[in-house]
Amino acid sequence: MSTPLHFGRFELRPAERLLLDGGQPAALGVRALDVLIALAQRRDQVVGQHELIDLAWPGLVVEPNNLQVQISALRKLLGPEAIATVKRRGYQFTAAPREADAGRVEAAARPAPAPHRLPVMRTRFIGRERALADCAGLLERAPLLTLTGAGGSGKTRLAIELARRQVGAVAGGPWFVDLAALQDPQRLHAAAASAAGSPQATSADPVDALCAHIGSASALMVLDNCEHLIDAVARLVDRLLAACAGLRILATSREALGLPGEQIFAVGSLQLPGADDADVPPPSAFEADAVRLFVDRAQLAKPDFVLTAANAPVVADICRRLDGLALAIELAAARVRMFAVDEIRARLDDRFRFLTGSSHAPPRHRTLSATLQWSVKLLSAPEARVFARLSVFVGGCTLGAAAVAAGIDDDYEALQILTQLHDKSLLAMAPETLPEPRFRMLETVRQFAQDLLDEAGEAQAVRTRCLAHFVAFAEEAGGHLHGPGEHTWLRRLKAEQDNLIAAHDWCAHLPGGAHAGWRFVAALGRYWTFAGPLDAGYRLGTIALARDAQGLDDALRGKALLAMSHIAYKRGFYDEALRWADQGGELAASADDAERSAVALSLRANAWHALGRADEALSAYEQATELLRSRGVPDIRLVVSLNNVAEIHRGVARHAQAQALYDEAIALAQRLELPSSVTGQLQCNLAQVQVTTGQLQAACETLRVLWPLVLRDGLSKMGPRLAEAAAGLASALGDHAQAARLFGVALAGRREDGERADPVDEAFIAPLMAASRGALGAARFEAEQAAGAAMTPGQSIEAWDTLAASFPHNGLLTPPP
Known part of the structure; x- marks a missing residue:
């Protein structure tokens, strides 16, 4: 059966693989549609369960319950009378076709079915329902909608699904024009005319003939993979839209066409589990679109693959590491035929060699490397050079940092190239959480760019420039972490955290790296103890201080040692904390630095207190406090010292003395307008005293302010x-x-x-x-x-x-x- 079948409010078009519900495409999965077509084509007979599975899942081993799920979905849509279960025999299509005369009358009144040449998809479309709805709305309002995005993000698949759902809504089309294999711009017009069914042009201008063919009818043309012919495509689209009032054009491209009135929709990553979103609860691994795609494609390669509570976290991690990139996920899923999912995850460090696809796929989609090479070969030489250099940034970058990596003195010149890379979908903008914009690469894209940087032999030079940049940034930030701007600087440090960790690691391989590592520790000690991951700060600090930084200034060396003492104390490594404090204290004493000596005394006392040497700790804290009071200029160091003395008193149940010292420290911190990280710690300590002494209402009021x-x-x-x-x-x-x-x-x-x-x-x-x-x-x-x-x-x-x-x-x- 190839002719349409009408029953109830439905129309089944087997040749087009389409079911219309009241004239609109029905929301029906690919497998359910296959089952329906198989039953409708044999509507005069009972189709056995195994025969039906062979028809709907050719070449695959499928459990019978999968068939039952599809039958249930069909009955839910079509009504329970549409498909009958014949006991012990199988299923039969039983929906009554419309009367022939009525069908002819209705057909005469109904517009002729819209011709279209959309590719037949052999795999299910997964997720992106919100994107489809958004794009459908945009296509109604704008004559030109361009889907942009990185290679392998799923632009083509989204465009085909969107166009498929427009069938019946347009009199002409949808017509699909695949430009990927088209290298000669002169053949563009013929390709578009052929897809639209336009007769061979006899006029000198083939575009005129195509415009005349389309006329003013409602029609949709899909132009897929426009990026390598961007100028020619833009000229063609401009003329078509000017001449054809009812035409809508849906384009896919790694960059926009740049025409007036063009509506751009960026096709991003598939929904990932655990994604941070303040308004929407994060989906579980079982619900996330990226994981659903992995499972669906994995079951094509291995029909018995099942997502379980045991393997779901691994699959979710694979999808996250692949940035939710549709092509990468499909290539990874195909590997389940030979590898367990934990082995697939382990091999993603070599993803460009590991993730390869069928030789029958389009060349640009056979490997991750191929799809990225397709993008890079369209770059100019300066764009390609900057693209490779930006790979040094693990956590994205600001414009200033990008200019440093690129070796460009003028920020505006750098911005122009960054904009071009962004427009070609090789760079993205990070969420707007800071005043300054940040650029980032998908991790898969970054690793590809890093390979290009290594091949160019520029990696060391670029990292050396960026190391100096990040050391200067860390020292500037560290100088603001005790003042009223602390909150802003903590956020900036958090944004650069991955880059700072990477820069720490570079110190082992770059000239001047030993000095840079010590400077990082001295500058970032407070960040690691108050906002950053403490274990990372400890690991990086111990590695940095193990390097011999000959000629390093003693004051900076002492600052780094004392910062490391505080980090070690917070980690619970009290003997190490005491050793770092002793070394830093010796340098402070030799330089006659009273402030640094007071800090060293307090850090020694921290360790002594934790080691059960309360009397020694109290004596050291009191010495530090008196030393700081004697300066006559109270600052944060005195506030911290008062808190430390109070902690000793609290530890030995002298709660009245402790509370008095906390009150004094809090009042001083507020007078000095110290940041909330300081006053918050003091108030938290005070609340514990209040709970211990039964001042429960006061404790509640203290905590109410802090949460x-x-x-x-x-x-x-x-x-x-x-x-x-x-x-x-x-x-x-x-x-x-x-x-x-x-x-x-x-x-x-x-x-x-x-x-x-x-x-x-x-x-x-x-x-x-x-x-x-x-x-x-x-x-x-x-x-x-x-x-x-x-x-x-x-x-x-x-x-x-x-x-x-x-x-x-x-x-x-x-x-x-």
């Missing part, structure tokens, strides 16, 4: 400490389930960062959690704690809000303002 800072100011390090204090407060109030959950939040945060709680904080929380465990029972306590450990930062704040909202009901507190 919003975790998200507002990006103080991720404060989150675990606040959760721990709130857990103690919940336990003191008798809300033991909430106490266990908040304690789980605290433990998970510290574990993720590699930070160990200060001993005095451990002493605060241990008896309170023991009380909550006793009240709930061990099993319930562990379950609640695990639930807390799984919370996001936003959910942990909701847990705190729930706790605070319950306070008015127990008569202890007033409602929050």
